[in-house]
Amino acid sequence: MKTLIIYKSVHRKNTEKLAKVMAEVMNADVAKVEDVRPEVLEGYDLIGFGSGIYASKLHNKLFKFIRKMPATDKKVFIFCTSGSGEFKKKQLITEKLELKGCTIVAEFNCSGEFSPLGFNLDKKGHPDENDLKRARQFAQGLVDLQQ
Template structure:
């Protein structure tokens, strides 16, 4: 996604919240763990100041349906801080949680090239908004 958006990519712990005001559009995403984004991303969202900014949310998840987005917790935190969620993206990801590790996981090989192309198309669409 960074390419079409001409974006900087940072880990949650590397984000300087005071610099976010410089951006027109901010993306927040990670894999989904037990129905939520990574704990470090949720912690970042909790610590953000109120902002009137456009944002998008993205994720990978081990669910059986790539159209199902487990973004509820992150979306609520961002909206509480004043972010407008302009769009959301999810694709399947390799899931080795709990007993799945015994069988080699679920959705092995995902995200694949088709998923990455969909992510690029999503990013191009979001960049045009």
């Protein structure tokens, strides 16, 4: 199974940490969204899309990338980190991916530390070791699913 993980991580590199541990487990290629040309997706069996949550949404660059993607029946998974620890408006991206013809096979989310200024203190240090362990297990689950 050839996997590509595409991400945007702008605030504290929280989502980048998830992308990297998932890529390690899956032996996947991993790239920032601005470094990926939509045409390369053809060479992969499974694509991951992830970012932090900003103003309730995944990063706009992911949506722009999906708009440029050719129609494709690829399997995809989505992941995020967020201050709330939730992924409330995930249908915004799942709808766009499904309209392209993709099948969403899994999703993952965890808390991501928000601000060094004293807000969101209960999320300090996230993603932490336990979050990363869950991310590795999630990635292993995807590997097992494809075998």
